Amino acid sequence: MPDENPKSPDTGKRDPLTETEGLDLVGILSSVEETAYVWDLRTGRLDWESNAAEILDVGDLSKISTGAAYHALIAPEHLNVRLEVFARSVGADPERGVPYRIQYRLRPGGLRSGKEVRLEDQGRWWPGADGHPQRARGVVRIVDDHYLEQQRRLVRNDLDELTGQLNRMRLTEALATVLSRTEREQRSSAFLMISVNNLAVINETFGLEVGDEVIAEVGRRIRAKLRGGDIIGRYSANKFGIVLMNCGAGAVHTAAERFINAVRDTTIKTSAAQLSATVSLGGVIIPDQANSVHDAVNFALRTLDIAKSKRFDCFVLYEPSPSGDGARLRNKTIAESVVNALDENRMRLVLQPMVSTKTGKPEVYEALLRMVRPDGSLVAAGEFVPIAEQLGLSRLIDRRTLELTVDLLKQHRELILSVNVSGLTCSDKEWLTTLRRVTAGHPDVLRRMIVEITETVALHELDQSVNFVNTLKELGCRVAIDDFGAGYTSFKNLKLLNVDMVKIDGAFVKNVANDTSDQIFVKTMIELAKTFGMETVAEWVGDERSAKYLTDAGITYMQGYYYGMPFDSSDYVKAA
Known part of the structure; x- marks a missing residue:
C-alpha cells in the first residue's frame, strides 16, 4: 500500500507539494x-x-x-x-x-x-x-519594510486621507462592482449622496481645520450606522457616497433617517467648540433607476441638490422625469456634437454686415459661428452655444472662433470683423495668449478686429472686464459692448470700461418705428454714447421705416435682416 503521506527523500520531512490528506496548519503558518x-x-x-x-x-x-x-x-x-x-x-x-x-x-x-x-x-x-x-x-x-510600504501604499491608494473612508476612485469602482452584481442577481441596492449642510458657515467662522474635523466625524458617525457589506466613501469636499446593499425603495428611507439622526442628535466636539451639524441626502435605486455609475452618481447628486434646497435636513429619492431626462439627453448630444465638430474642424464663420449710415455700405462684418453637421447642414450658434457655456466648452469655441477670424482677416486685408466672446473668455489668459500668437507679425489684423463682450458679463465682473478691455486696446483691437440695454450697466460703468462701440439690444430696435418709449430709449443711448466718443450699432433692423428713424437719430451702423441674411465667409469676395 503506497504511503499516503510521502516524505521528501532528501530531508525525511513531509513534502507539502505532495501532501494528499488533511491540512498541515502549522506548516502553512510557518510558510x-x-x-x-x-x-x-x-x-x-x-x-x-x-x-x-x-x-x-x-x-x-x-x-x-x-x-x-x-x-x-x-x-x-x-x-x-x-x-x-x-x-x-x-x-x-x-x-x-x-x-x-x-x-x-x-x-x-x-x-x-x-x-x-x-x-x-x-x-x-x-x-x-x-x-x-x-x-x-x-x-x-x-x-518587513516591504510589507509596511505595501500597507502604506494600499491606504494611500484606497482611502481618503482626512476621513479614512474610501476615496472617490475606489468608491466609484465599488459602485460599478455592485451595479454589475445587482443586475446579475436581480436584486435592488441603493446609492446615496450625503452632504454636510452648514459646512461653509463653520469654515468661515472657525477655519478650514475645524471644518475638516466636522467632515471626519460625520463620516465616522455614518459609517457606524452602516450594515455589514454596505460601503461608504468620500466623494468630494463635504460629500460622502454610500452604497446600501440589498436595499429597496422602502428600506432606503429608513436608512436615510438613521444617518440624519446620527449626525443631528448629538453635538460634535472639535478643537474650537462643541458644534452642531446636519446632513441632507439624495439617493437612487440601482439598477432599477440607474444602470451605470455615471447615471447613479448624477441622479444622486441631482436629488441631493433638491434636498439641500429645503430648509431642513431631509432625504430625497430620485424620481424619473421623462421631460427632464429628454432635456439632459439633448444637452449631452449637443455637447458631444460640439466636441466632435471642434476636433474635426467642422466650425465655420458666416458674416453679417454692419451698414454705415453715412455711406450706406457695409464697413464692418460681424463674424458668427456655425457648426457643420456630418451631413453638411449648418447649426446656428444659438442652438449650441448656450449649452456649451453651461458645460464649460465656451472657451474652446471662442478659441476656434478666434483662429477662424484671424485667418479670414489675413486673407482679406481690407476686411474689418467683429467677433463675440463669452463671459469665461474675459478671464481666460489662454485666449489672449492665442490672440498674440496667431496675430504675431500682423499688427494690421489687430487693428481690423473688434471684440464684442455682452453687457451682463461686463457688469458681473467689472474689474475683470476693465482689465480685459484695456489689454485688448493695448494690443490694438477695438472693443464693443453687445446687447446694451438688456442688462443694468450704468453709463458710469460704460465710461469706466472705455469701449469703442455700443451695440444697442435688438429688443429696443425691432419696434422703434412705432414704439415711442423705444424711440426715447434709443435716442438717449445714441446721444450719451456720442458724448463718450463711442460709435453705436442698432441690431435687429428689419424694415425701411426703422432704418430711417435710426439714421435720423444719429446711429453709426445698422445691422439686421433688412440688410441681408448672414452669408458664408467663403463668399465674402462676391459680396464685397
Missing part, C-alpha cells in the same frame, strides 16, 4: 512566517502553536508561556499599544468578541539584546461576566 496563540487573561497562561519558538526566534516556548513574560519582550514604547487593546470593554460582544489588529516590535533575546523583529498581531478577545477581557485568540506574523 508565511506566522504563528498563533490562545491567551487566558484570568490565569495569564499563553499557549502558542508549536512553530512559535522558531518564528519568533525565542528558542524556548517557556520564555513566552505567560502574558507577562511575552510583554517583557515587547519594546517599551510599544507595550501600551497592546495593553490598550484589552482595556476597552465598552460595547464588548460576548458572542463575536472584540477584534483587534496592532503592530509592535519584539526583542526575542530580551530588551537589552540587539535582536529585534517587527510583528503584526491580529485577533479577537471575549469578555467575561464582568465585561472585561477573559480570553483571546490571535495570529502573529513577521512584517
